[in-house]
Amino acid sequence: MDPLRPVLCTALVALAAGAPPPVVAHAGDSPATAAAAPAVIVLTGTPGGHVRLRVAGCAGGKAVARSAAFVADAPMTKGPAGLFTEATVRPAAAPGTYPVRVDCDGSGPAAAEGRLTVVGRGRHSPVAPVPAGGGGTAAAPAPPGTPGLIVAGTGVLLAAGLIWHRRRLDAGRR
Amino acid sequence: MSARRAGVVWAVLLVAVCLWGRDLAEGDVAATPTAGDVAAAGRPEAHPLPPARPPLPGAHPESLAVPSIGVEARIEDHDLDRSGAVEPPPYRRAGSVAWYRGGPPPGAPGAAVLVGHVDTDHAPAVFYDLGALKRGAAVRVGRADGTTAEFTVEDVSVVTKGRFDADRVYGPREQHRAELRLITCGGAYDRAHRAYDANIVVSAYLTGPLTGVDHG
Numbered sequence: 001m002d003p004l005r006p007v008l009c010t011a012l013v014a015l016a017a018g019a020p021p022p023v024v025a026h027a028g029d030s031p032a033t034a035a036a037a038p039a040v041i042v043l044t045g046t047p048g049g050h051v052r053l054r055v056a057g058c059a060g061g062k063a064v065a066r067s068a069a070f071v072a073d074a075p076m077t078k079g080p081a082g083l084f085t086e087a088t089v090r091p092a093a094a095p096g097t098y099p100v101r102v103d104c105d106g107s108g109p110a111a112a113e114g115r116l117t118v119v120g121r122g123r124h125s126p127v128a129p130v131p132a133g134g135g136g137t138a139a140a141p142a143p144p145g146t147p148g149l150i151v152a153g154t155g156v157l158l159a160a161g162l163i164w165h166r167r168r169l170d171a172g173r174r
Numbered sequence: 175m176s177a178r179r180a181g182v183v184w185a186v187l188l189v190a191v192c193l194w195g196r197d198l199a200e201g202d203v204a205a206t207p208t209a210g211d212v213a214a215a216g217r218p219e220a221h222p223l224p225p226a227r228p229p230l231p232g233a234h235p236e237s238l239a240v241p242s243i244g245v246e247a248r249i250e251d252h253d254l255d256r257s258g259a260v261e262p263p264p265y266r267r268a269g270s271v272a273w274y275r276g277g278p279p280p281g282a283p284g285a286a287v288l289v290g291h292v293d294t295d296h297a298p299a300v301f302y303d304l305g306a307l308k309r310g311a312a313v314r315v316g317r318a319d320g321t322t323a324e325f326t327v328e329d330v331s332v333v334t335k336g337r338f339d340a341d342r343v344y345g346p347r348e349q350h351r352a353e354l355r356l357i358t359c360g361g362a363y364d365r366a367h368r369a370y371d372a373n374i375v376v377s378a379y380l381t382g383p384l385t386g387v388d389h390g
Contacts, residue, residue: 048283048350049232091283091349119276126274126287126344127258129335129373130357134265134295137302138363138370 041100041114045069048091055102055112056082062105069098069116076102083111093118095125223310224326224381229352230281235273237316238288240356243303247290249315251275258340260289260357268299277344278352280315281323281380285346285353288315292358292370301358305330305374313354313378325354325378332360334372343375352380 045051053065055076063076063083074087083102095118102112235249252272255261260274271290278284291299313325333343346353354377361372 046278046282046284048229049278125277125340126254126260127340128255129333129338129343130259130262130289130359131255131257131369132262132289132301132357132373133292133299133359133363133370135293135363135365135368135370136296137293137298 039112039114041102041112041116043100043114043116045089045093045116045118047089047093047118049089050086051089051116052084052086053100053102054079054082054084058083058104058111060105063102063111064105065100065102067098067100067116069093069100069118089116089118095119223328226348226351227380227382229283229350229380230321230323230383231319232279232282233317233319233321235280235286235288235315236318238271239314239316240307240311241314242311243307245300245303247271247300249273249288252289260287260344262289262291265291265294265299268294268297271300279317280325280354281317281321281352281383283346283350283352285344285355287344287355287357289357292360292374301356301374304356304358304376305332305360307356307376313356313376314384315354322384323352323380324382324384325352326381327376327378329375329377331375331377332372333375334361335369336371338373343373347377348379354378354380 039055039057041053041055043051043053053074053076055063058076061078061083065074065076065085065087067087069089071088071090074085076083076085078084098116098118100112100114100116101110104111238245238247238249248270250263250267250270250272252261252263252274253276254274260272262272263270268291271288273279274287274289278286280286280288290301290304292301292304293299307327307330309327309329311327313327315323315325317323333339343357344355356376356378358374359370359372360374361370363370
């Protein structure tokens with residue numbers, strides 16, 4: 001599936017509902033990041049890959065990103081553009097959608113919430129054999145190669161020799 | 175010499191030629207895989223394969239090189255077709271290879287999939303010799319970050335479309351490895367359906383990154 005589709009869909013839903021703009025983060029190992037706060041998180045990841053997440057808005061300068069699809073809770077550290085972390089998607093994570101939540105250090109409402117879509121295998125994976133040939137080289141059955149001709153020729157010579165030998169024996173007996 | 179003894183000699187000679195012929199014929203099987211779930215190069219070989227290298231960060235694939243069968247190709251991004259198969263490049267670009275962009279890029283964890291045509295309706299195409307690839311052969315993917323990911327072939331199999339196991343063909347064999355599948359058509363060509371009845375599936379895994387530009 002087009003990896004952008006869930007991002008676009010969620011962005012449209014968020015806009016329609018009057019929600020704040022989403023935090024958009026691509027997955028895999030070379031993700032793009034963006035920031036807004038408070039925010040909707042939209043992530044796409046592959047099993048065993050990494051997702052990067054950036055949020056703004058925690059006064060204490062510390063936060064933790066959590067998801068059942070992460071290998072572990074991901075502490076966020078302060079950077080020039082808010083709080084940042086790189087989380088690893090569990091290698092055994094099944095394809096599907098997992099909630100993601102960022103909590104500021106201490107109490108209070110979540111700094112960001114959203115979902116992580118794990119792709120790569122499962123329903124978005126290829127399921128059918130590939131159609132990758134036009135048949136142009138399958139026109140005729142292959143002619144016998146040199147080894148086949150040598151074997152056939154030797155066989156014929158031997159058979160001829162056998163017949164000649166038997167005839168000679170028969171003639172000798174008469 | 176008695177007639178019986180001469181007959182025995184002739185019979186032994188004919189059997190010898192027959193056996194010799196069978197050896198000659200079977201020696202050629204791996205080069206042109208036929209239909210059936212044959213693992214032509216799948217059985218264990220005497221020489222061990224190199225260890226797997228830890229996966230690389232993801233980077234967009236740009237080019238493919240398989241020196242042992244003379245393949246050098248540009249890589250295009252493709253999705254699935256309506257049947258759920260990875261869509262190969264159009265026939266007018268039969269020298270290019272399609273990367274399934276819904277899966278991992280070559281070098282990243284998981285099984286990256288590259289698909290190419292075996293032929294067009296009149297000529298051989300980029301993966302015409304894929305079935306002749308040998309276990310241990312090198313496969314190189316040039317990437318947008320300037321690195322070349324080098325893979326080693328561990329398996330070449332022919333999978334009939336009637337007994338197609340998508341998980342086996344497209345899914346990773348082992349966790350924590352960067353794997354690569356090269357897939358094309360093979361087996362017999364069915365003129366009525368205008369399709370081959372099997373896929374040739376080459377499985378390789380990451381054994382080394384090469385940095386720089388020219389690696390032959």
